[in-house]
Amino acid sequence: xxxxxxxxxxxxxxxxxxxxxxxxxxxxxxxxxxxxxxxxxxxxxxxxxxxxxxxxxxxxxxxxxxxxxxxxxxxxxxxxxxxxxxxxxxxxxxxxxxxxxxxxxxxxxxxxxxxxxxxxxxxxxxxxxxxxxxxxxxxxxxxxxxxxxxxxxxxxxxxxxxxxxxxxxxxxxxxxxxxxxxxxxxxxxxxxxxxxxxxxxxxxxxxxxxxxxxxxxxxxxxxxxxxxxxxxxxxxxxxxxxxxxxxxxxxxxxxxxxxxxxxxxxxxxxxxxxxxxxxxxxxxxxxxxxxxxxxxxxxxxxxxxxxxxxxxxxxxxxxxxxxxxxxxxxxxxxxxxxxxxxxxxxxxxxxxxxxxxxxxxxxxxxxxxxxxxxxxxxxxxxxxxxxxxxxxxxxxxxxx
Amino acid sequence: xxxxxxxxxxxxxxxxxxxxxxxxxxxxxxxxxxxxxxxxxxxxxxxxxxxxxxxxxxxxxxxxxxxxxxxxxxxxxxxxxxxxxxxxxxxxxxxxxxxxxxxxxxxxxxxxxxxxxxxxxxxxxxxxxxxxxxxxxxxxxxxxxxxxxxxxxxxxxxxxxxxxxxxxxxxxxxxxxxxxxxxxxxxxxxxxxxxxxxxxxxxxxxxxxxxxxxxxxxxxxxxxxxxxxxxxxxxxxxxxxxxxxxxxxxxxxxxxxxxxxxxxxxxxxxxxxxxxxxxxxxxxxxxxxxxxxxxxxxxxxxxxxxxxxxxxxxxxxxxxxxxxxxxxxxxxxxxxxxxxxxxxxxxxxxxxxxxxxxxxxxxxxxxxxxxxxxxxxxxxxxxxxxxxxxxxxxxxxxxx
Numbered sequence: 001x002x003x004x005x006x007x008x009x010x011x012x013x014x015x016x017x018x019x020x021x022x023x024x025x026x027x028x029x030x031x032x033x034x035x036x037x038x039x040x041x042x043x044x045x046x047x048x049x050x051x052x053x054x055x056x057x058x059x060x061x062x063x064x065x066x067x068x069x070x071x072x073x074x075x076x077x078x079x080x081x082x083x084x085x086x087x088x089x090x091x092x093x094x095x096x097x098x099x100x101x102x103x104x105x106x107x108x109x110x111x112x113x114x115x116x117x118x119x120x121x122x123x124x125x126x127x128x129x130x131x132x133x134x135x136x137x138x139x140x141x142x143x144x145x146x147x148x149x150x151x152x153x154x155x156x157x158x159x160x161x162x163x164x165x166x167x168x169x170x171x172x173x174x175x176x177x178x179x180x181x182x183x184x185x186x187x188x189x190x191x192x193x194x195x196x197x198x199x200x201x202x203x204x205x206x207x208x209x210x211x212x213x214x215x216x217x218x219x220x221x222x223x224x225x226x227x228x229x230x231x232x233x234x235x236x237x238x239x240x241x242x243x244x245x246x247x248x249x250x251x252x253x254x255x256x257x258x259x260x261x262x263x264x265x266x267x268x269x270x271x272x273x274x275x276x277x278x279x280x281x282x283x284x285x286x287x288x289x290x291x292x293x294x295x296x297x298x299x300x301x302x303x304x305x306x307x308x309x310x311x312x313x314x315x316x317x318x319x320x321x322x323x324x325x326x327x328x329x330x331x332x333x334x335x336x337x338x339x340x341x342x343x344x345x346x347x348x349x350x351x352x353x354x355x356x357x358x359x360x361x362x363x364x365x366x367x368x369x370x371x372x373x374x375x376x377x378x379x380x381x382x383x384x385x386x387x388x389x390x391x392x393x394x395x396x397x398x399x400x
Numbered sequence: 401x402x403x404x405x406x407x408x409x410x411x412x413x414x415x416x417x418x419x420x421x422x423x424x425x426x427x428x429x430x431x432x433x434x435x436x437x438x439x440x441x442x443x444x445x446x447x448x449x450x451x452x453x454x455x456x457x458x459x460x461x462x463x464x465x466x467x468x469x470x471x472x473x474x475x476x477x478x479x480x481x482x483x484x485x486x487x488x489x490x491x492x493x494x495x496x497x498x499x500x501x502x503x504x505x506x507x508x509x510x511x512x513x514x515x516x517x518x519x520x521x522x523x524x525x526x527x528x529x530x531x532x533x534x535x536x537x538x539x540x541x542x543x544x545x546x547x548x549x550x551x552x553x554x555x556x557x558x559x560x561x562x563x564x565x566x567x568x569x570x571x572x573x574x575x576x577x578x579x580x581x582x583x584x585x586x587x588x589x590x591x592x593x594x595x596x597x598x599x600x601x602x603x604x605x606x607x608x609x610x611x612x613x614x615x616x617x618x619x620x621x622x623x624x625x626x627x628x629x630x631x632x633x634x635x636x637x638x639x640x641x642x643x644x645x646x647x648x649x650x651x652x653x654x655x656x657x658x659x660x661x662x663x664x665x666x667x668x669x670x671x672x673x674x675x676x677x678x679x680x681x682x683x684x685x686x687x688x689x690x691x692x693x694x695x696x697x698x699x700x701x702x703x704x705x706x707x708x709x710x711x712x713x714x715x716x717x718x719x720x721x722x723x724x725x726x727x728x729x730x731x732x733x734x735x736x737x738x739x740x741x742x743x744x745x746x747x748x749x750x751x752x753x754x755x756x757x758x759x760x761x762x763x764x765x766x767x768x769x770x771x772x773x774x775x776x777x778x779x780x781x782x783x784x785x786x787x788x789x790x791x792x793x794x795x796x797x798x799x800x
Contacts, residue, residue: 001596001627003653004564006513006535012660039459047462048455055448059439062447062640098498098666105665109534113406130664134509135406164404196401227401240462242671253403260412264530265505266498270670271642 011133030382031350032369035174035325040375041293042240046284050276053283057275065271067263069096069247073278077247080281081231084206084218088226089249095259098269100204100246103232104131106258106265107165107200107248112137117163121149123328123357123366125174125202128167141359142166146319148184151191158195165198171216172205172324175357175368179322185219192228198254199229204246205324207238207290208372210298214322220249227251235277237325238290243273297325297372300379304371307383313390327369328354332394337367340393349385411533430782431750435574435725436773441693442640446684450676453683457675465671467663469496469647473678477647480681481631484606484618488626489649495659498669500604500646503632504531506658506665507565507600507648512537517563521549523728523757523766525574525602528567541759542566546719548584551591558595565598571616572605572724575757575768579722585619592628598654599629604646605724607638607690610698614722620649627651635677637725638690643673697725697772700779704771707783713790727769728754732794737767740793749785 054061068074074091081089097103104127112118114136120129122141132139140161143153148170157163166188170180180188192199201219209216220231230250235243248255262268280286301321308318308327315332331337337353344350354366374382454461468474474491481489497503504527512518514536520529522541532539540561543553548570557563566588570580580588592599601619609616620631630650635643648655662668680686701721708718708727715732731737737753744750754766774782 001651003598003651005510005657006516009510009657009661012510012657012664034464036464039463042459042462044455044459044462048452051451051455052448055444055451059442059444062442062444062642063439064434064436064636064641098669101664102666110405110409110412116406127664127667134661134664198403236464241464242462244666244668244670251401251403257405257409257412261409261534264412264501264527264534265665266502266644267527268644269498270644270673273670273672 008134008136011130011136029345029348029350030374030378030385032371032374032382032386033350033352034373035370036373037237037241037293037325038296038373041296043280043284043286043289046280046289047240047276050279050283051272053279054272054275061275062272065268067259067268069094069269070271070274070278073274073281074247076278076281077249081249085221086218086231086249087221088224093252093255094247094249095255095262096269096274097246097248097262098266099236099244100202100232100234100248101127102262102269103246103248104128104200104202106261107230107254108132108135108137109261110254110257111164111198117161118165118167119154119157119161119163120167120359121169121173122359123175123354123362124167124359125169126357128202129359132167139359146178148180149188151184151187154188155191158191158197163197165200166192167200167202168219169202170219171203172208172321174205174324175326175352175354176319176328177321177324177326178319178328179216182217185217186222189219189222189228197228201229201231203231203233204237206233208294208297208325209323210294210301211322230254238286238293239277239280243270243277245269245273245277300371300374300376301327303376303379304369304383307380307387311383311387311390313387313394325370325372327371329367329369330363331365331367331390333365335390335393336364338364340389344386344389347385347389349382349389351386408534408536411530411536429745429748429750430774430778430785432769432771432774432782432786433750433752434773435770437637437641437693437725438696438773440775441696443680443684443686443689446680446689447640447676450679450683451672453679454672454675461675462672465668467659467668469494469669470671470674470678473674473681474647476678476681477649481649485621486618486631486649487621488624493652493655494647494649495655495662496669496674497646497648497662498666499636499644500602500632500634500648501527502662502669503646503648504528504600504602506661507630507654508532508535508537509661510654510657511564511598517561518565518567519554519557519561519563520567520759521569521573522759523575523754523762524567524759525569526757528602529759532567539759546578548580549588551584551587554588555591558591558597563597565600566592567600567602568619569602570619571603572608572721574605574724575726575752575754576719576728577721577724577726578719578728579616582617585617586622589619589622589628597628601629601631603631603633604637606633608694608697608725609723610694610701611722630654638686638693639677639680643670643677645669645673645677700771700774700776701727703776703779704769704783707780707787711783711787711790713787713794725770725772727771729767729769730763731765731767731790733765735790735793736764738764740789744786744789747785747789749782749789751786
């Protein structure tokens, strides 16, 4: 039988992220590809205790629950966001989602008609682009430098395209690892307010900040009336990914519709996990755990940085990450990282080619390296393998 | 700020199911409204042991996982479906979802363009109608009797509307509690094959069968080539709802696209729960547990039946459920169950008015009663309260 599908499926494809997970699962390859935290650092004892407490709380913990999410957890999230200066919202304005990925999906579902425009950094989070495209929204890239979107280009494109939304990952972005300056955050919000556009602030990495003294206020914290910014984050990087628990907060009008859309999507997210995460926040020193993660990931980043400095390849450039999980590397223009991947994996090291992260045609001479999932030993070994592959690749280009 | 939403949101609304959950949570009302299993019967010790085993299996259990679902669980599901005669599929053809609700959503996402037609029983599962409408599909009701859809009406409508799909809940349906005859199952499949239409078989209640001697083969088990039927079910009624774990199987071409759509939606469903459910299936006597549920729910159904027989209201009719969780009651045509609900809740008993379950305008003199969530004591007390309200309502109508 021949099946008839929706027009939407044209935009569906097995993504790089999926292929990454397959590489990672293939034994001997040292992978800098996936955006994975290190499972060896998971707070497994704390989490197990939190599950035990949830089971001990009675059978009702296992019944159907509210679409919006477990209320005590939403209260905790409000308190945690307040510490970041996000003060415009109450638990009613929070929707618990199946990872922050679902927050992007539900937002898109209630906001985009086919042909609607969304502005995004370029490059940006690949799986967000895939969601926007699955709703037939039209994504336009905005020029950026190491401080964030260029305000002039942003304003010009807001005026030209009248977008419904500006999507940003301003703090330790995926894939670039960059962090926006305070000035650019304020400029973005001012433009959003001037032209009545919603800012969708995706902040999965904000807690993994290496330098305590610097301050990166979420854009949502600057929006004192709580009218122009939706803010989403997740427990996947700070606790564990398997529980698939993220959340989104913002203007109630939008959150309420997203909640109704979620009801049709899946009724509610796993509520046992939500209750366990509530107990984890209450009984376990999650902040101390995050400090440990920061120390460990900072050390791994510096180790990778040292290897990059040693390699010192002509034409290579990168910004030293101030947090998060990624290095974003630009190579000599002659390099094609997609072509090079098979050789690298053969040699025992994996990365993600940078081009799929771009809106439209991407730079083929870019790649993303994750420094959180591999042990220090594997980072050293893997970076040596990668440097060899890069050097050989250069020589082949120079002497064909 | 005024927000601009997608056209889809016209079809979103707080559903009766949601309002039901709110009534249920309001203390003293005896509720026959929600479609809830009884939490007192949950296999909590078995499940807690299954979680402990998952935690003991190592930290990797808490890492990101594959979109398709935990492979050993998919293997177990294939085995369990084989016992029902569903033999055309392997683990590759199974997608684990956030409840079977998400299976309906993902199917709709990859299949329906705005204006596409889907045929459904009438009345049928409310939250499925909401999903179809959220993708702007056009639902057409097919006439049914107590044996299933009327084949003549079905064929006439297939020819007239050229639907992409026929949605059915053939075994102990929600809301009607009815079960299709074998003949009607075969006729439906034959029509689907003749006209190249997909059958979406929603089977959350099939395991809760009161009479062991009767056989209700899933329509998917009759589709020996595995080309025309998608089959979805869930652990929500047989184990616990909080884990939000369902699954769907069917032709790989469709499952693969649904899996890609799911990757954009939420990456994957909670995988700790999937691993725990795998251990529950392996180490715990889930079939024995289901037998216990059947005995208990059958006794409660009979108790409710006894109260209905005692009430013996003129104009009342119903079919005695052979499984599942619901009585579907039709009352004298003068009764409006939506109007009557406020009075009933005031008196301390809740039900769901039947009209929202219909495609298009529904019968206002219908209601759905759940017999699984209330204890026998509550069923007796609640049915007395409900009978009083119904009797008074009749008298008011007769002597205005």
